[in-house]
Amino acid sequence: MIEAKGVRKSYGHRHILKGIDLTVETGETLIIIGGSGMGKSTFLKCVIGLARLDQGSISVDGIEIGRLESEQDWARYRRRIGYLFQEGALFDSLSVWENVSFGLRYLTDIPPSRYRKIASEKLELVGLKDVEDLKPSELSGGMKKRVALARAIASDPSYILYDEPTTGLDPIMSDVISDLMLDLQKKLNVTSIAVTHDMKLAYKVANHIVMLHEGKFLAVGTPEQIKSSDNPYVRQFIDGKSVGPIHMKLRDFDPAEEAEEQGRLRVS
Numbered sequence: 617m618i619e620a621k622g623v624r625k626s627y628g629h630r631h632i633l634k635g636i637d638l639t640v641e642t643g644e645t646l647i648i649i650g651g652s653g654m655g656k657s658t659f660l661k662c663v664i665g666l667a668r669l670d671q672g673s674i675s676v677d678g679i680e681i682g683r684l685e686s687e688q689d690w691a692r693y694r695r696r697i698g699y700l701f702q703e704g705a706l707f708d709s710l711s712v713w714e715n716v717s718f719g720l721r722y723l724t725d726i727p728p729s730r731y732r733k734i735a736s737e738k739l740e741l742v743g744l745k746d747v748e749d750l751k752p753s754e755l756s757g758g759m760k761k762r763v764a765l766a767r768a769i770a771s772d773p774s775y776i777l778y779d780e781p782t783t784g785l786d787p788i789m790s791d792v793i794s795d796l797m798l799d800l801q802k803k804l805n806v807t808s809i810a811v812t813h814d815m816k817l818a819y820k821v822a823n824h825i826v827m828l829h830e831g832k833f834l835a836v837g838t839p840e841q842i843k844s845s846d847n848p849y850v851r852q853f854i855d856g857k858s859v860g861p862i863h864m865k866l867r868d869f870d871p872a873e874e875a876e877e878q879g880r881l882r883v884s
Contacts, residue, residue: 617642618663618775618807622672625658632658634831636672645801645808647818649853650828651862656811657702659828660777663809664699665690676775695723698768698806702779704760706752706767712739713748716767723771738766741803742796758789765796769804776800778810782817794820815854819843827853829862 623636632655640646648656661667663674665681674681676696684690706715716738717731726734736748742762752760761781768776781797782790794817801808801821812818818825819839826836827850835842835850845851852860 617677618809619675620659620663620672621674623659623662623669623674624671625655625662625667626670631831633662636831636833638826638833640807640809642807643801643805644823645797645810645821647822647825648809648811648828649813649815649818649825650811651853652813654828655831656828657779660699660779660809660811664694664697664777691723695771696774698771698773698776700761700765700768700776700778700781702783704752704764706760706764708752710751711748712744712750712752712755712763715752715763716770718767720770734770735766738770739763741769741800742766743792757784758786758792761785761789761793762796765793765800769800769806772804774806776806776808778808778812780812780814781810782812782814787816790814790817791820793817797821 618638618640620636620638623633624631625633636659648659650656658667662669663676663681665684669682676693679693681693684693707718710718713732713735716735720726720731720734721728732748739745739747742765744759744762744766747755747759747763752763755763765781778797781793785793797808797810798821800806810817810821822839824836825839825842826833827842828834829849835845835847837845842850842854845854848861852862
């Protein structure tokens with residue numbers, strides 16, 4: 617189980633997460649939706665430990681990550697969590713099998729002689745064969761996403777975090793990724809959190825959906841409950857309407873202030 621209590625995270629003067637409370641039960645798939653820049657990816661980075669909390673706590677199976685100190689503690693923790701980066705984050709200079717097995721040398725005690733075999737097994741799980749010696753530049757967008765997913769499950773994690781798993785993919789390949797997520801959940805019995813703008817994926821794979829807006833969760837429910845929500849923020853987002861309360865908030869935002877803030881974030 618993943619449990620977040622009062623999670624707050626800021627970058628400079630920009631408050632991204634403003635007191636997040638969330639419980640993800642073992643074996644379920646939780647989808648986080650919401651507009652760009654609302655903190656969805658930041659929350660995932662807090663869970664994996666790539667971003668440190670300002671306040672609050674996140675516990676995974678009773679282990680509070682804010683109390684992890686040594687490299688060994690972090691390695692043991694991160695071995696249990698697979699992370700699919702939004703753009704795949706494959707290393708161009710490495711072969712496919714080297715990319716898939718990259719984390720094994722840092723997170724596990726598995727001997728290097730087994731890396732290629734493990735990579736081949738994970739690639740097969742995501743529907744890829746005979747690609748071990750190719751380079752990422754020789755792969756299509758959908759294949760790169762599946763290689764990145766194979767890397768995420770290489771250490772047999774109990775949890776998988778997906779950051780925009782269908783970004784940049786055509787509708788058919790997006791549906792393939794959705795099916796893969798369902799298949800992995802069944803075969804590996806993993807607990808998953810995914811952030812996405814893709815409502816088709818959300819409705820297909822989620823047990824529960826939450827909407828993050830202005831640093832807080834403003835709605836939570838099953839896919840059917842979210843579909844029928846009368847919350848105006850949720851309604852505007854899932855219907856993809858340009859006019860509504862979210863649009864009004866954006867119209868009232870000072871673009872000069874945003875440009876200044878982005879400059880500070882780049883410097884930091």
